Amino acid sequence: MTDASNLTLFNSLTRQLEPFRPVHQGEARVYTCGPTVYNYPHIGNMRAYVFADVLGRTLSHKGYKLTHVINITDVGHLTDDADAGEDKMEKMARVAAQSIWDIAAHYTQAYWADIAALNIRQPAKWSIATDYVPQMIEFAEKIAPNHCYEIESGLYFDVSTVADYGRLARAVTDEGEGRIEAVDGKRNAADFAIWRKTPPGEKRQMEWDSPWGAGAPGWHLECSVMSGDLLGFPFDIHTGGIDHREIHHPNEIAQNQAFCCTNGLDVPANSGARVWMHNNFLVERSGKMSKSSGEFLRLQLLIDKGYHPLGYRMMCLQAHYRSELEFSWEGLAAALVRLKRMIIVAERLADVEAVDGSAAFGNPKLAPMLETFEKAIGEDLNTAIALTALEEVLAAKKVDPSAKRAVVEAMDAVLGLDLFSTSRADLRLRPKTAAIAEAEIDDVLARRRQARAEKDFATSDALRDELAAKGVEAMDGDPLGWEWKLG
Ligand SMILES: Nc1ncnc2c1ncn2[C@@H]1O[C@H](COP(=O)(O)OP(=O)(O)OP(=O)(O)O)[C@@H](O)[C@H]1O
Numbered sequence: 001m002t003d004a005s006n007l008t009l010f011n012s013l014t015r016q017l018e019p020f021r022p023v024h025q026g027e028a029r030v031y032t033c034g035p036t037v038y039n040y041p042h043i044g045n046m047r048a049y050v051f052a053d054v055l056g057r058t059l060s061h062k063g064y065k066l067t068h069v070i071n072i073t074d075v076g077h078l079t080d081d082a083d084a085g086e087d088k089m090e091k092m093a094r095v096a097a098q099s100i101w102d103i104a105a106h107y108t109q110a111y112w113a114d115i116a117a118l119n120i121r122q123p124a125k126w127s128i129a130t131d132y133v134p135q136m137i138e139f140a141e142k143i144a145p146n147h148c149y150e151i152e153s154g155l156y157f158d159v160s161t162v163a164d165y166g167r168l169a170r171a172v173t174d175e176g177e178g179r180i181e182a183v184d185g186k187r188n189a190a191d192f193a194i195w196r197k198t199p200p201g202e203k204r205q206m207e208w209d210s211p212w213g214a215g216a217p218g219w220h221l222e223c224s225v226m227s228g229d230l231l232g233f234p235f236d237i238h239t240g241g242i243d244h245r246e247i248h249h250p251n252e253i254a255q256n257q258a259f260c261c262t263n264g265l266d267v268p269a270n271s272g273a274r275v276w277m278h279n280n281f282l283v284e285r286s287g288k289m290s291k292s293s294g295e296f297l298r299l300q301l302l303i304d305k306g307y308h309p310l311g312y313r314m315m316c317l318q319a320h321y322r323s324e325l326e327f328s329w330e331g332l333a334a335a336l337v338r339l340k341r342m343i344i345v346a347e348r349l350a351d352v353e354a355v356d357g358s359a360a361f362g363n364p365k366l367a368p369m370l371e372t373f374e375k376a377i378g379e380d381l382n383t384a385i386a387l388t389a390l391e392e393v394l395a396a397k398k399v400d401p402s403a404k405r406a407v408v409e410a411m412d413a414v415l416g417l418d419l420f421s422t423s424r425a426d427l428r429l430r431p432k433t434a435a436i437a438e439a440e441i442d443d444v445l446a447r448r449r450q451a452r453a454e455k456d457f458a459t460s461d462a463l464r465d466e467l468a469a470k471g472v473e474a475m476d477g478d479p480l481g482w483e484w485k486l487g
């Protein structure tokens, strides 16, 4: 099942599908831009990590030794990606009247809880930006003589000093929205701060001494430094949401070019990563994705409304990562039902022991399904088709159950739906607002079953009405075996 030659990925740098060729034989080194921990992540943010997780699982599945790094941005990300505005962390700390360190700790924990709930694997390392400030200063000192200039507000990177600035974004350097901004003394509109000085007379909560005065590193510098330090230039794959293709990643690439040239590294090394991959956005029409709106779409909100988080993972997998995905509650409910169908079949395999890979994968009934799966996932992570292959395996009749279990396990190791550890009952969460406890529902339903068995339909109907009055609908003969839902 591990056919390492069979993986193509869409490289945003070339806008083409390319066969994956690792920098180091048998290894895959991946860096994913992590969250800015100034607030809870919304489910759109989490789509970026589901995507990176599927990429990592696929690389492992194809036989590569994976080293995955995700960072935590706890300093330096401004309210405007185009290098203007206030530090998001400083701003939240001011509004909440709390220390930045407390804010960062709280929202990092909240993010990790979402990571766990979505069955996203732990990376080899979570790199915390504030742990790398000395390395950032060192990196900046190295590239400063040939690529940077100092003005009152900080040390700026001169984008005209590197070849082909912005080729990832395919942007015109000095034009376009978001690129014109008002820092006095900048040489080019696209130049960006790699070190922001604390203005005279002010004191920031997070600041460090540097050759350019007290201040804080720029967000783009952080990712260049952490990825290069932990994975070595060049490494294989750098991921992030599609918005990063426009500013953050072009700026990282410019810094990496400067660093690699300064350090005599090869030309192919100079983008830092060979492949840059971007997930498209999760969108929502009424704007609830934005953290500035009151009730924004957090994973916890989905859970509070009774949707198991793996239903959201399923929703992500149903779309290709490069397509925009529109969020709707109906779509989420449908994804959850689909997951439940799979789990019902998986429960039947619960006590079956999986046979050894080669015996299972050679099974004549399952082999074509496996081939479809391998091809789909190997073609730029086509999870939508991979899911249908998994469903075919689950539905296959007259197949040795141990072979079936082995194949389902192998496929689920890539998709991460956690089919063998999640039960049907786990999936049914009681919404926070429900006026009745589950035990009470179960009790009424048991009495109702008894009444029906005794053909006492008057009592049975009365009990059904009693539940309905509390917002619960009894479901007779539901094909998925759900006995009730909220009406
Ligand atoms: N709606 C979305 N759908 C998918 N990915 C997204 C979406 N919004 C942001 N992302 C990605 O989420 C990841 C985390 O982003 P980050 O924590 O920096 O938040 P952000 O981009 O500042 O979002 P926000 O402005 O809403 O706080 C990044 O890879 C980003 O590209």
Ligand SMILES: [Zn+2]
Binding pocket: 032, 033, 034, 223, 248
């Ligand atoms: Zn980044």
